[in-house]
Amino acid sequence: MPIKTRLDKVVSLREREAEKKLTVWTDAGRAAKQSELRLRDARIHASADNRKSGAAYEWDVIEMAHRTALVEVRVAEQSVQKARAEEAQARQAHLAAHTQAETMRRVADTRREELQKEEDRIETRKVDDLTSMMFSHRKKA
Numbered sequence: 001m002p003i004k005t006r007l008d009k010v011v012s013l014r015e016r017e018a019e020k021k022l023t024v025w026t027d028a029g030r031a032a033k034q035s036e037l038r039l040r041d042a043r044i045h046a047s048a049d050n051r052k053s054g055a056a057y058e059w060d061v062i063e064m065a066h067r068t069a070l071v072e073v074r075v076a077e078q079s080v081q082k083a084r085a086e087e088a089q090a091r092q093a094h095l096a097a098h099t100q101a102e103t104m105r106r107v108a109d110t111r112r113e114e115l116q117k118e119e120d121r122i123e124t125r126k127v128d129d130l131t132s133m134m135f136s137h138r139k140k141a
Contacts, residue, residue, distance in 0.1 A: 003115045007108035014101035021094035028090040032083035039076035046073045 046069035050062050 003112050003119075005108055005111050005115065007104060007111055011101065011104045011108050014097065014104045018094065018097040018101045021090070021097040025087070025090040025094045028083070028087040032080070032087045035076065035080045035083040039073070039080050042069065042073045042076040045069050 046066065050065070051059060
């Protein structure tokens with residue numbers, strides 16, 4: 001059974017924090033993918049040529065719709081840039097939290113090894129003391 005240290009709670013907290021940051025990162029990645037899909041759809045819509053022969057006012061309406069589609073493309077591009085930036089920020093936050101958790105895990109493992117060595121040293125000393133007592137008791141008898 002591994003030796004428990006006070007650092008185990010800290011490790012647990014850091015690991016939970018890293019898991020939360022991972023969830024945020026995956027959500028940000030999902031949002032970025034959705035933004036990219038909306039951008040692709042907006043570009044397809046904007047690139048479509050809906051003009052056909054007809055009255056001039058129909059062409060004006062079609063041209064206004066095309067301008068609106070181009071504005072939607074620009075908005076979608078900005079949304080993608082923002083989503084990518086948020087994803088990168090979430091990634092950095094996760095990596096920092098993961099690094100902290102890993103560092104605390106290593107510190108706790110080192111402390112656990114030190115405690116185990118100390119226990120082994122104490123046990124060895126007890127066995128040595130008992131052996132010397134038995135040896136000295138046999139000499140007297």
